[in-house]
Amino acid sequence: MDIRVQGPGPTSPFLSARDLFETEHDLSLPVYVQLRDDPDERTWAGHYEDRHVLNISRQAASSAMARELALHEFSHMARYEQEHPSHVQSIEEVLYLALAGKRVERRKLAHCHQIANHMKDIYADDITLAVGPGEKLLAYLESSLAMALADRPETPSRPGLKRLSPSADPEITAVNAAFALALAERHDLVDDDHRLYDLARVAAMDAPGIDFEGFKRRFRELTHDPDSSGYRQVLVDATRSYVGGEGPAAD
Known part of the structure; x- marks a missing residue:
């Protein structure tokens, strides 16, 4: 599972979430993590022909819930690829x-x-x-x-x-x-x-x-x-x- 964090910010929550996710699932497309400056930015996943994008604020990415938020969005990406x-x-x-x-x-x-x-x-x-x-x-x-x-x-x-x-x-x-x-x-x-x-x-x-x-x-x-x-x-x-x-x- 290919994760690419865009811009300066923490990477460990996304790598940790990936390690958990990969115990039972995988994604065929790469995941681009877009760290945003707005602390009120909602965490959400976008889906495109060649990638998924995880949008998350820097504040959320540094929070105690960061790994869980990333894991949740990876799960949405998996459901999308499954055409659920x-x-x-x-x-x-x-x-x-x-x-x-x-x-x-x-x-x-x-x-x-x-x-x-x-x-x-x-x-x-x-x-x-x-x-x-x-x-x-x-x-x-x-x-x-x-x-x-x-x-x-x-x-x-x-x-x-x-x-x-x-x-x-x-x-x-x-x-x-x-x-x-x-x-x-x-x-x-x-x-x-x-x-x-x-x-x-x-x-x-x-x-x-x-x-x-x-x-x-x-x-x-x-x-x-x-x-x-x-x-x-x-x-x-x-x-x-x-x-x-x-x-x-x-x-």
């Missing part, structure tokens, strides 16, 4: 099938993309957690959800209702919580009394219109080796569940 349905399915096609004839808020369309990304992450982390430990990932999920729930608005959104999570988007926060808990349960990372359950319960209470248990079950029970048609239908169903309403089947 989760990584080649067009989200635009899914939105057309799921939402034809419906008027949907722009924010909810963005959330539908996030739901699709969660499913991609589930399949990537099936690789990540097969070759590396899950403790740091679990701590990251817990910390991220706790941060999302920390900013409680002073004024309830409706009389008599105390909102428990941020005012911005409690609905997608609930879906995010379902994803975090589903991933943890899928890989046996949590005991029944783990704090993640308490955090997820708060997120679900704040978005009663979201089928929290349904989303958790949908994420947790994703088929490990789906065909294209089956995966497309799962994504269509998840999209409809989030925005509401019925429509034509995917096939």
Whole structure:
């Protein structure tokens, strides 16, 4: 597996992630690591005809999560090379099938993309957690959800209702919580009394219109080796569940 770090910065996290990854997987294309100056730059993978590109901030590359972030992105690259349905399915096609004839808020369309990304992450982390430990990932999920729930608005959104999570988007926060808990349960990372359950319960209470248990079950029970048609239908169903309403089947 060929890794090429572009520019000055740490290399050991990427080499360490490569060593873990190569215990069970490999990539046919080289990986260019692009270190970016913006500390808020999201870590993400780009795929091209002759290479993969791992984009990561210098701050993230120097953090305690650097190896785990790199390993996660390598897993996305592997799924892309496998042409796994989760990584080649067009989200635009899914939105057309799921939402034809419906008027949907722009924010909810963005959330539908996030739901699709969660499913991609589930399949990537099936690789990540097969070759590396899950403790740091679990701590990251817990910390991220706790941060999302920390900013409680002073004024309830409706009389008599105390909102428990941020005012911005409690609905997608609930879906995010379902994803975090589903991933943890899928890989046996949590005991029944783990704090993640308490955090997820708060997120679900704040978005009663979201089928929290349904989303958790949908994420947790994703088929490990789906065909294209089956995966497309799962994504269509998840999209409809989030925005509401019925429509034509995917096939």
